[in-house]
Amino acid sequence: xxxxxxxxxxxxxxxxxxxxxxxxxxxxxxxxxxxxxxxxxxxxxxxxxxxxxxxxxxxxxxxxxxxxxxxxxxxxxxxxxxxxxxxxxxxxxxxxxxxxxxxxxxxxxxxxxxxxxxxxxxxxxxxxxxxxxxxxxxxxxxxxxxxxxxxxxxxxxxxxxxxxxx
Numbered sequence: 001x002x003x004x005x006x007x008x009x010x011x012x013x014x015x016x017x018x019x020x021x022x023x024x025x026x027x028x029x030x031x032x033x034x035x036x037x038x039x040x041x042x043x044x045x046x047x048x049x050x051x052x053x054x055x056x057x058x059x060x061x062x063x064x065x066x067x068x069x070x071x072x073x074x075x076x077x078x079x080x081x082x083x084x085x086x087x088x089x090x091x092x093x094x095x096x097x098x099x100x101x102x103x104x105x106x107x108x109x110x111x112x113x114x115x116x117x118x119x120x121x122x123x124x125x126x127x128x129x130x131x132x133x134x135x136x137x138x139x140x141x142x143x144x145x146x147x148x149x150x151x152x153x154x155x156x157x158x159x160x161x162x163x164x165x166x
Contacts, residue, residue: 022046
């Protein structure tokens with residue numbers, strides 16, 4: 001799939017709120033920074049917030065990225081943007097940057113998703129998003145340790161709760 005602005009669409013999500021159709025995409029083919037390997041240079045594009053698309057160039061290990069849109073109880077859209085950091089054996093991590101979407105990307109924080117426990121095993125956090133009636137998002141995470149957790153994860157929280165807005 002090719003977008004109008006070039007680059008292959010690697011991931012996308014769409015929501016409708018307040019009469020607006022909002023789409024978030026991760027696209028390849030954007031070389032913006034010499035610090036990125038060419039395969040790692042991506043762009044996040046969000047349409048439907050303003051007249052022109054909003055874009056953000058970034059690096060993500062091995063050119064992997066994802067997006068997930070949520071709408072809170074008051075109709076405010078939020079974006080979870082999956083980013084991978086690091087290259088090589090046992091150094092890659094994954095997290096989701098969290099943005100509130102008004103007329104721009106308002107970065108609120110991030111939720112850690114995956115890291116390495118040992119050279120060959122990873123631990124992950126699963127997450128569930130809920131939308132309380134007063135607005136905003138609540139994100140509950142649960143640690144999923146590796147199959148052989150010896151020496152891993154004692155210092156990691158088993159469950160965490162994050163509140164984004166209001």
